[in-house]
Amino acid sequence: GARLDxxxxxxxxxxxxxxxxxxxxxxxxxxxxxxxxxxGPSGCGKSxxxxxxxxxxxxxxxxxxxxxxxxxxxxxDRGIVFQEPRLFPWATVTQNIALGLKNAPLSERAKRETxxxxxxxxxxxxxAEAYPHQLSGGMAQRAAIARGLVNRPRLLLLDxxxxxxxxxxxxxxxxxxxxxxxxxxxxxxLVTHDVDEAVLLGDRIIVLAPRPGRVxxxxxxxxxxxxx
Ligand code: ADP
Ligand code: ADP
Numbered sequence: 001g002a003r004l005d006x007x008x009x010x011x012x013x014x015x016x017x018x019x020x021x022x023x024x025x026x027x028x029x030x031x032x033x034x035x036x037x038x039x040g041p042s043g044c045g046k047s048x049x050x051x052x053x054x055x056x057x058x059x060x061x062x063x064x065x066x067x068x069x070x071x072x073x074x075x076x077d078r079g080i081v082f083q084e085p086r087l088f089p090w091a092t093v094t095q096n097i098a099l100g101l102k103n104a105p106l107s108e109r110a111k112r113e114t115x116x117x118x119x120x121x122x123x124x125x126x127x128a129e130a131y132p133h134q135l136s137g138g139m140a141q142r143a144a145i146a147r148g149l150v151n152r153p154r155l156l157l158l159d160x161x162x163x164x165x166x167x168x169x170x171x172x173x174x175x176x177x178x179x180x181x182x183x184x185x186x187x188x189x190l191v192t193h194d195v196d197e198a199v200l201l202g203d204r205i206i207v208l209a210p211r212p213g214r215v216x217x218x219x220x221x222x223x224x225x226x227x228x
Contacts, residue, residue, distance in 0.1 A: 001033035001187035002066050002077065002154035004053065009062035011048055022048040026062075028206055028220070030155075030187050035178075037198040038191045040208030046191040049208075050159050053189065054080050066155060076104060079148030083160040085140040087132040093119065093143045094128045100147040118146040121180060138169035145177070149184065158190040162197070174200055 011023040022045045030036045038046045051057045053064055055073045064071045066078070079100075087096045097115050106114070119128050122142040132140055141161060148156055161177075162170040178201060181188055192198055198205045207219040 001185055002030075003032050003068075004030035004155065004187065004189075005063070005065045005068075006049075006053070007063045009049070009052065009060055009064060011045075011052065011057075011060040023052075023060075030189060033185050033187055035181055035188045035190070035201060035203045037202035037205045038189060038208060039193065039195065039198040039202075039205050041193055041210065044208040044210045046193075046208060047159055050080075050157050050189065050191050054078060054157050056080075075153075076151040077153050078155045078157060079151065079153040080157045081141075081144050081148040081159070081161045083163045085132070085137075085144035087140055087143055087147075089132050092129050092131055093124060093135070093146075096132070096143060097147045097150050100150045104151055114150060114152075115146075118150045121149070121183075122146045123176065136169070137165050138173060141165065141173060142176070145180070149180070149186075152184075153186065155187045155189070158188065160191055160193070163192070163194075170197075177201065 006026060006028050009023055009026045010021070012019045012021045014020070026045075026049060038049065040046055052060050053071065055071045055075060055078065058072065066075075088099070091099070094115055097118060098111065101111050101115065104111070116128070119125060122145050124139060124142050124146065127135065127139065132143075135143065145161070158177075162173050165173065174197060190201060203222070205221045207221065209219060
């Protein structure tokens with residue numbers, strides 16, 4: 001998995017002509033293969049930080065590097081999964097996942113094989129040719145996870161990936177994600193406001209707690225647990 005270095009990152013948005021500080025002087029790191037959870041209430045800046053790490057927004061102060069290289073734009077070496085699956089309705093599961101491989105330097109045959117392997121990895125065997133409207137919410141999110149992983153990134157970013165699912169589906173997919181993390185040995189950063197989810201999944205939980213004035217203060221909690 002990838003190492004990540006986030007140093008003194010600040011980010012503000014201009015809202016109605018006034019600057020709103022979303023992140024102020026945030027520093028944290030992620031070790032290779034670590035599963036880090038960013039926990040905090042709505043509005044504390046979790047999604048903003050994840051978007052910066054993803055390279056989706058380059059307008060910030062401070063530095064973010066992955067394996068020593070500054071993050072500059074999106075990269076095949078980072079996958080991302082959002083709260084909504086964001087599948088194209090006109091494309092099958094296979095075609096949606098294939099879009100994630102568009103820029104990968106692989107032969108057509110290798111692409112077909114890796115897509116099939118990822119459909120199995122997320123438990124969607126039998127649904128390769130299904131369209132998004134034929135999938136349940138949980139299955140659509142499985143497809144989104146497959147798309148995020150299909151380039152074999154060394155870092156997977158997940159923004160409230162289970163937030164829109166019912167409790168049973170959420171519990172299933174949390175365990176599936178843990179299995180995939182152990183299997184793929186990649187680094188993960190998962191954003192959530194669900195304390196139980198953070199404790200279940202995180203090696204380390206970074207709590208973004210808003211102080212008066214709204215900018216988060218950081219608590220870094222290492223979760224002691226046996227690792228097999
Ligand atoms: P969280 O993910 O923890 O709910 P966000 O990162 O979405 O928090 O938001 C942090 C703060 O930044 C909030 O005050 C939010 O209103 C503000 N913010 C986020 N995105 C934008 C944007 N595109 N334009 C203006 N303000 C934004
Ligand atoms: P759900 O939202 O239906 O609970 P899950 O992601 O928890 O979805 O699905 C669990 C497994 O059950 C999936 O991997 C899928 O293979 C299987 N499954 C779900 N719905 C169907 C269906 N309509 N037909 C066949 N298998 C299904």
